[in-house]
Amino acid sequence: MTLLPAQTAWLIPLYPLLASLLSLLWSPGLISRTGPRPCGYLNLLLGSLAFVHSAAALVALHSNSGAGSSAIYRPLTFGWTWLQTAGLRIGFDGLITEPALIAMTVITALHVLVQIYAIAYLEMDWGWPRFFGSLSFFEAGLCALVLTDSLFFSYVILELLTLGTYLIVGTWYNQPLVVKGARDAFLTKRIGDLILLAGVIALLPLTGTWNFQASRPGPPIRPTTSCRCLPASA
Template sequence: MSLDGLVRTAWLIPLYALVAWLGALIWSPGITRRTGPRPAGYLNALLTLVAFLHSVGALVAIWDQPAQVIRLPWLQVGDLVLELPLQASSLTLGACAVVTALNLVAQIYGFGYMEMDWGWARFFSLLGLFEGGMCALALCDSLFFSYVILEILTLGTYLLVGFWFNQSLVVTGARDAFLTKRIGDLLLLMGVIAIYPLTGSWEFEDLTAWAKSVQAGAISVDSTLITLAGLGLLAGPVGKCAQFPLHLWLDEAMEGPIPASILRNSVVVGTGAWVLIRLQPLYALSPTVLRVMLVIGALTAVGGAFVALAQIDAKRALSYLVSAYMGLIFVAVGTGHTQQAYQLLLTYAPAMALLVMALGMVIWNSITQDLRYLGGLWSRRPISGLCFLTGMAGMVALPPFGSFWVLTDLWQQLAQSGQVLWAAVVLVTNAVTALGLTRVFGLVW
């Protein structure tokens, strides 16, 4: 297939993982006993590799080229016509490449971590569902269908967090994560429904054009109405990104398997941020919505970094940093720096994945995740230590890693535009994160 053909068939990228999701169920213990469940993992890894190669090939083909929109018919009832618009661009395909690459890494990691687990096929099937949903969300150019995909991912989170459902803490964590997200999802649905009569469309391109017309004075809209709709649309990303006050679900979600935590901490929480960035033109119509976004993001960023500094549980020390860095994305979007928000979202993911994998190896081999009972592991786990240091450098903006250029650019933009308070939030969050990760490294290695 030619490179242009890879772009035209970009809609296949989510389908590879969905085929693996369904195919993995064949190897469930209740269906196939002769081969065991292991082929389910290999099938998922193979199709994830195909999706990654497709994403990279399409990314190379469309680099510096205009975006292409692929429309798939969905439903027509009277005057209501629903089409699934998929946008293939360097940004969306780059996001697909990051998602598929990290999912492939998580699956290979899971081969060892889940080796003796009886739920092998179910676990890898759920990873396939996650990958398909996230790739579909990255390509989706419709707010309505983005909401539908986010709901599917919420269900996937519930099932993965509750994977070991014979343990009471796991069941409680899965339930609380699901119910907490439902609060944001319900308000998001209200915003999605409320915005349609105003704009006449759910496509992000149309929403952006409508917002520009409102700002130019060509269209008049009630300020209270747009504020309420904006707050509803903001509530969904607040829940998905584990922002204050809907942040505690991510802490409890650490009861799930570590290979699932690799995806959840690196890219799954970013699904809400992805929608947040794409809706920035609508948020900008209401100063109240922007202020709420900035306050939530700043409180979560600084507060999450400080709370992580005091954790004695290795997993929870990372989970609060996830919320903190998503908070920085809220600050970037609230101040209008969407390009830096996109870049931070994509550079943060590999760094966090490395941190989770490094600590996961320690937990797997030490049978504890209490930092007080670890120490002196550098001589025994040097590779894990090097991975942790690499992920740490990527998180705390050390050159030449990607986060350095992104966070430096964001801080400079904020400082030069006179937004000193938000520039200080970036600096404090980065400094406290560096201190917290150094503490974790010292206690473990």
């Protein structure tokens, strides 16, 4: 089986992200003419595509990894450089491994089930674009977090997931209790995020990289003792 689905697994987070961006097109004026339901169906369609791609990539990688251990010790990689200056490189580097594809398959499958349930549960609600857009944004963040090999971008994605949580919890913003709960959850997490950011920055001088699979090469190991073979006694 071809490895193309696995090699293009970096596209999986883009499906829900595109659905989240397209949800912004449902402005109040457009909703009054078409209703909110097309937005939910669009998010469900792109979420289903993400699930199908994840499952196909998992099957493709699993069927090819049976021939040897290269899929474990030499996984598929991808990356984009975001900033490179003065010896510092910050980029989004990713690893396409079997555990990552299993996690993404579970994530996308659960989001498809949640969206199917939400379509029926929110049948009379007009906040579909806000809810489904936030849900797809959260799904895209989870899939990207599974794929990333960079500690720095893991922190960035966690911040975006915090924003997604705030948007989902505060979907019904006309209820004061809901708004208070979303705000408290958002502000409480900021304390831990500051400590986490300090730790991320402090690790760079020690390791020389923010990538999980890379490490600073150490000095060459030189032999300190020698061995001589003595002739056997007669």
